[in-house]
Each structure stands twice: as C-alpha cells, then as structure tokens.
Amino acid sequence: MTNSMNEVINNVKNIASQVVINEIDEREIKLELNEKEVINVLSYLKGNGFSHLSLMTVVDWIAENKFEIVYILFSWETGNKIIVSTKIDRKEAKFVTIKHLWPTARFYEREIHEFFGIEFKGNDDMKPLFLEIWDDIPPLRKDFDPLEYSKKKFPDREYEKDVIHEAKIIRGDING
Numbered sequence: 001m002t003n004s005m006n007e008v009i010n011n012v013k014n015i016a017s018q019v020v021i022n023e024i025d026e027r028e029i030k031l032e033l034n035e036k037e038v039i040n041v042l043s044y045l046k047g048n049g050f051s052h053l054s055l056m057t058v059v060d061w062i063a064e065n066k067f068e069i070v071y072i073l074f075s076w077e078t079g080n081k082i083i084v085s086t087k088i089d090r091k092e093a094k095f096v097t098i099k100h101l102w103p104t105a106r107f108y109e110r111e112i113h114e115f116f117g118i119e120f121k122g123n124d125d126m127k128p129l130f131l132e133i134w135d136d137i138p139p140l141r142k143d144f145d146p147l148e149y150s151k152k153k154f155p156d157r158e159y160e161k162d163v164i165h166e167a168k169i170i171r172g173d174i175n176g
Contacts, residue, residue: 001026004078008048015040030083038086039096042071046101049075050082056098056108058116062142065090067118071098088118097122115140 001009001023009021012031019041020032033041050073059068066087073082088095097120099106107129109120114128117138128134137144 001029002078002080004049004075005029005080008045008080008082011044011048012041015044024083027079028081028083030085033084033086035086035088035095038069038071038084039098042073042084042098042101045073045082045084049077050080052076053098053102053105053108054081056105056112058112058118058140060090060116060140060142061087062090067093067116069095069112069118093118095120099123114138117141 005027009029012019012021016031016033016037018034018037022030022032024030031041052074053071054074055070055072057070057072059070061068064087067090068085068087071084073084074080075082086095093116095118097105097109099109099120099122106123106125109123110126110129112118113120113126114131114134115138119126131139136149139146139149
C-alpha cells in the first residue's frame with residue numbers, strides 16, 4: 001500500500017470509531033463504516049484529494065434485510081481509489097444525501113431511489129429518471145419478480161410464426 005493510502009487509513013481510523021478496512025490492491029481500499037460515520041469520512045476524503053465521485057450504487061442483501069450503499073471515490077493527484085460502504089435497514093430504507101459534497105450525487109440518489117426505493121434525506125429531487133409510470137416495487141430489489149410483473153402488466157399473446165417471410169428477410173428479398 002502506498003504511503004498516501006496509509007496516511008488516509010490512519011486519519012480515517014481517527015474519524016470513525018468502527019471501520020473495517022479491506023486492501024484490494026496497492027492503490028485501492030474498501031472502508032466499511034457504520035452509517036452514522038459515513039458523512040464525516042466522505043467529507044474528510046473529499047477534502048483530502050478524493051474529489052471525484054466515480055460511482056454511487058447499492059447492493060441488496062435480502063437475506064440480511066440490508067441495503068449496502070457504496071461510494072467509489074478517486075484521487076486524480078495520486079491515482080488512488082477508495083470504496084466506502086455502509087449497510088442500512090431494508091425496511092427503513094433512508095439515508096442522508098451527499099449532494100452537498102458532490103452535486104452529481106443528486107442523480108445517483110435519484111436512480112437509487114427509483115430502482116431500490118431508498119430515500120435520501122436532504123435531496124428533494126427524487127423524481128424518476130427512467131421509470132416514469134412505474135407502479136410496482138422498485139425493480140432492482142431482489143424481491144421483485146419480473147415474470148410476475150410481466151404477467152400482470154402484459155396479457156399472454158399467441159404468435160403465428162411465418163418462416164417463409166422470415167427467410168425472405170434473412171436472404172434480403174424484402175426489407176423488414
């Protein structure tokens with residue numbers, strides 16, 4: 001691990017009382033934090049070279065009844081990458097926005113809200129990005145059943161296959 005990463009880890013240990021540190025490689029680590037300490041650690045990291053929020057996403061740990069919120073940060077100065085994660089309760093799926101730290105987080109939070117149902121306190125822009133008329137549970141939750149949804153929304157149809165017409169399309173005799 002680089003000296004700059006060792007310094008970051010030591011400072012994070014002083015900020016967060018509970019942190020699990022996983023070294024992925026020389027320039028990449030993962031910090032698993034208590035949800036109450038995430039904002040302080042992210043603020044520290046942003047102020048100390050990790051100015052780029054590369055990605056914000058969620059993992060659904062349905063068996064644990066938890067969502068893991070994952071932030072991937074990058075330092076253009078050192079080339080180091082830090083993954084910060086925390087787990088929150090699936091039933092009370094709420095967390096604090098980070099759009100005050102990274103304005104682009106507003107769009108990640110909207111997407112996460114839309115696809116997982118997590119609310120972000122402080123982000124008042126939770127309108128859908130993709131699923132404008134969605135009326136079911138968020139589709140990336142592991143308890144969402146796409147087959148059941150399709151059967152409910154789209155009636156079964158029978159199609160008669162026209163192999164002669166398809167062969168003519170493939171050969172190029174006719175267009176579409």
